[in-house]
Amino acid sequence: MYDDRLVIAGREFKSRLWVGTGKYKDFVETKKAIEVSGADVVTVAVRRVNITDRSKENLLDYIDPKKYTILPNTAGCYTVEDAVRYSRLARAAGVSDLVKLEVLGDEKTLFPDTAGLIEAAKILIKEGFIVLPYTNDDPIVAKKLVDIGCPAVMPLAAPIGSGLGIRNPYNLKIIMEQVKVPIIVDAGVGTASDAALAMEYGADAVLMNTAIAGAQDPIAMAEAMKYAVHAGRLAYKAGRIPRKLYATASSPIEGML
């Protein structure tokens, strides 16, 4: 199962399911869900340390950065300046140049501000960052992001946390056909079939958070997602049969009475 590795900017990943670490009940549940999901990339946010209550535990006491690739995001950033500032802080706090770049355009939809995204990506790439951009399901923007040096693109399936599944499969398919870097479908997955579908379309990986953390049983959903992503990937590689309007018998007529 693991000879089919995902390679981004020279880094190898064995899991095609990437997970976020927000919204869990506690760190124990976070850790368990990630373990069960089989993900080897986990996203984290960068925030102020609580200086008044130092008893609070640190997420990275539970998620071992030696075992997982820690992918800091710029979640919550609505301007190019903020996204660049948070990326630099993430690099200063962490161990790598990886950043999942988000420049959000609107609080209600959390859709990416793609003009700001491209601008921020240019600045960060010049500074040596490996920029994985969270983008809209827009093939032209995806191509521009690759042209400026993003080694993968992360188009959304639907608004973050919406659980709507893939809203625009045709755009995603166009992106997968036209963009020659890995495509990670990021955000909007609601349940296992959504993840399987993204992989069947040809996505190289799926990133999700709320679909697992917000499920009634996050650990069970983490397991479901692991199988869904794997099944979808296998089906994509196996090559599905074409859709036909009428039946084609599977059993031979010959030998019938």
Add this chain to the structure above:
Amino acid sequence: MVNGMQIQVNGERRNCRSGSTVGDLLRELDIRTERVAVELNLEIVDRKEFELRGLKEGDRVEILSFIGGGTPATIA
């Protein structure tokens, strides 16, 4: 406050000894230096310089680290 000065840490006023460095402040706050980023007056301080960078009256210090995330929350 004798031999003291006032700075702002993560948006809150705080007294600290004159001559303190970023490293002193982190120790005083009981913050492990691994995996934190420190911004001093909007400029990131290299981890290797925590012990060298002195603080002065009115400095604004931000100390950040990684938290659970994957979905946006509003920035504090």
